[in-house]
Amino acid sequence: MLNIKRAIVLVWQSASGWTVIHVILTTIQSILPLALLYIIKLIVDNIAISLKIADKTQIFDHILFLLFNAGLVMLLINFNAVISELASTTLSERVTDHLQVILFKKAIEIDLESYESPLHQDILERAKWEAPHRPSRMLNNLTSAIASSISLLAIAGLLISLHWGLLGVLLFASIPTMAIRIRQSKVLYKWHRHQTEVERKANYYGHLLLGNHPAKEIRLFNLGNLFIERFYNIRQQLFQQKLAITKRQASTRLLAQGCTGIAILATYGFIIHQTIYGKFQLGDLVLYSQTFQRGQGALKDLISNLAGLHENNLFLADLFEFLALKPNLIESAHPxxxxxxxxxxxxxxxxxxxxxxxxxxxxxxxxxxxxxxxxxxxxxxxxxxxxxxxxxxxxxxxxxxxxxxxxxxxxxxxxxxxxxxxIGVIFQDYTRYQLTVADNIWLGNIDLPLTSEKFTQAARQSGADAVIQSLPQGYETLLGTWFKGGEELSGGQWQKIALARAFLRDAQLVVLDEPTSAMDAKAEAEVFEKFRDLMRDRxxxxxxxxxxxxxxxxxxxxxxxxxxxxxxxxxxxxxxxxxxxxxxxxxxxxxx
Incomplete structure (x- = not known):
């Protein structure tokens, strides 16, 4: 229940207005079909009466009035369905974006060491899987369960008026299905959790095959088919395991649904029997049979949503497990x-x-x-x-x-x-940002305005200025090959851009980790010739x-x-x- 409460809080924080609209529309959607069903019952009853009297004009006028009301209710149902879909889609998008931001903030908060731990990598991977959709799914499950409960209450009243046993049959027939769904959710969750590292390994081969950095070696060493084979073998292993679980679950569900079907057929037989022997009117037959059918549907939806709540609650624990990670580096309370x-x-x-x-x-x-x-x-x-x-x-x-x-x-x-x-740092494995030249340098000191003259000064100090002048749009040139119009640089040219990023930072200490490893001897000599001047008071x-x-x-x-x-x-x-x-x-x- 704690995870359900936390998920609802996350959804509310994402889009409180759309959450209210979604809940209201879902509730209305559960009531309108029952109103339509009752109007249809009245129409059938009036038709049955008209067969017994000579003057059918008044009855026909009343039936037309009922048909008009049925049309209005159907129009409202369709209108409500369209608006509900809009609200649900919008809410889902807002929740997904909000949770991605929360996930990103947590990712930059935890220690660097967490990214070097397989255990933490598994936690992060599961969080990435579940964060985008589980909370919104949980809200949908909850609102749909409430809507189904409202429908069931109205249906229960009608069925009890007929015979209390009908409600008992309806509820009793649902127990096996409910128990099976909850048990299957637990089995599936445990399997997913156990297979996280295997999934990560398959994704790693996918990254190698699709990434631009490994592309050269994959072609030079003819590794493509090997990696595809390994990826496929892992996915086959996962497929076979999941297929075995699905088969077991399907056979169990089939047995439970068979028992439920027998109970439901017996109930329909009872309703038909009561109508044939004159205890129900024709409209009552329509009303009660349709009510029982809708009761089935509402109960099925309720079970599905409650099982979904349970399943999402299990999987959402992975997101909260990631959000609960604490950094080892504790900030001073009074720095x-x-x-x-x-x-x-x-x-x-x-x-x-x-x-x-x-x-x-x-x-x-x-x-x-x-x-x-x-x-x-x-x-x-x-x-x-x-x-x-x-x-x-x-x-x-x-x-x-x-x-x-x-x-x-x-x-x-x-x-x-x-x-x-x-501290201004350039590591040996510095990042090549697929952004403009100006952005690549500015990221070294984002407190500066993008129009600062310190950009060109840092570029001259690192030797990047000559490279930038040769680019089509100068500082506004997009670097890298990920996006349209990007210009790729040599390793040494990228390194000069990274050096400019380090020099732009107004830092007391400059740390250079293999700062010229990709430069030729001439470029390296030029950097170090003026190195002492660059450092000055640093x-x-x-x-x-x-x-x-x-x-x-x-x-x-x-x-x-x-x-x-x-x-x-x-x-x-x-x-x-x-x-x-x-x-x-x-x-x-x-x-x-």
Whole structure:
């Protein structure tokens, strides 16, 4: 019942006016057919009377009046049906859009780590399936159940006036169907929940086959038919399992409906018997047989809607399970402002970190400082923990042990929004937004107006300006190939756009994770030639495998398997003849 209440609240928040209209129209729609049925009963009774009298004029006039009223009721039924469909469709769209927004807000609220957990991925996937339609379905079930109940109350009164046993037969015949529907809902829900990861795997192959990024390798390595076969095999496995469940459910329902049919036929026999032996008039036969038939329909609808409520209640639990996820990073109740400008700088104190699904420590007892205006370089092999340190600094993850401070204040005491505003980051796997050039850069600092001159300044600093000038509409050129008229860029050109996005941010710290990996040597040299000028009063954290670019750094930290093993200037580390010197000399020999 709690989920039903929460679903109704969500629907009400989505479109309260349309919800009221929908409920009223559904209720009216349940009453009008009964009024029409009663008018038809009166028409039949008058026809039966007319057969027994000579002067039929008055009776015929009365029948015409009843026909006119029947026509009005039919017109109202049709008009109400059209308006009900409009209200239902509109309400469903509003609810879907509202819930998608709620889902998106929750998705950006939870920790980055949740996206790296298979368990949380299953929860998110189920929420995506159920959010768009379950609450509106639940409201439809509820309003239809209320409408069916109203119809049943009126029908019950008529049937009791005939014989109380008819109502008993009608209700008793529905019990097996009701029990079966509820049990089948539970079976289906458990199966869907159990198969979430398998469904995700099938969807993953679909993503590979339809996505533009995997398209090159799929063709070069001839992977298409392999992935199609794997997708089909998974879908076949799911199909066979669901077919087996459906067959069992169908046979059970068939048995229950057979028993119900026998009881209903016996009831019709009783009504016909009473009419033949003169206890009912012809109009009563029409009225009671139609009433019983409509009672069947109303009870069937009621059972269907109650079972639907139960089923939607089960599946809606998946949405609320996702909405109940809590971030591990708890915002301070009274956050402090990040010092601006920093006086002492940033310090990692004995920082350790372990991913949720791994027993291995990704970061081990790291001590590292970044002074105001200082350029720091992180060097190490792939998987050594360099990017993880950046994510900890940006509060995308929370440290397992130790602390990270700015001017001696723990990061946890700052608002994450304020903290991230002070950090401009470009990750190695930066996003290529299928938007205009201006949007791609502006997303680095959405507080600026789109007409700001800082756009061109950031583009010049990153080397993107020359690329932009060559595009058909300059800054208004649509990038990427997803939408009509988009221009695709090379990897190096995209990287310059991403760098401009990082430089646009008015941040005290700029973090560049492999910022020139897709650039040629000339473009890379141009960026780093003016790097110190670009930083000016900013601090910088540079991650790169190209050791020729880190010589300019004030200090270099060498990280190996999550630990800082060396630190110092380029000259100091070369003199040490340790890990850094070995890596540098190895790279240098490759260029000779």
């Amino acid at each position: 402090k402002l990040v010092p601006r400008p920093m006086q002492q700088g940033i310090e990692f104190k004995n920082v350790s970190f372990r991913y949720q699904n791994s027993p291995r420590q990704a970061i081990k007892q790291v001590n590292l400082t970044i002074a105001p205006g200082e350029i720091i370089a992180l060097v190490g092999e792939n998987g050594s923990g360099k990017t993880t340190l950046v994510k900890l600094l940006c509060c995308l993850y929370d440290v397992t042990q130790g602390s990270i401070t700015i001017d001696g204040i723990n990061l946890r005491q700052f608002s994450t929004t304020d903290l991230r505003r002070q 601090s910088a954290l540079l991650i790169t495998h190209r050791l020729s670019t880190v010589k300019m750094a004030d200090r270099i930290y060498v990280i190996h398997q999550g630990e800082i093993v060396e630190n110092g200037t380029h000259d100091q580390l070369m003199a040490l003849q340790g890990t850094y010197a070995h890596l540098f000399e190895t790279q240098a020999r490759n260029y000779q």
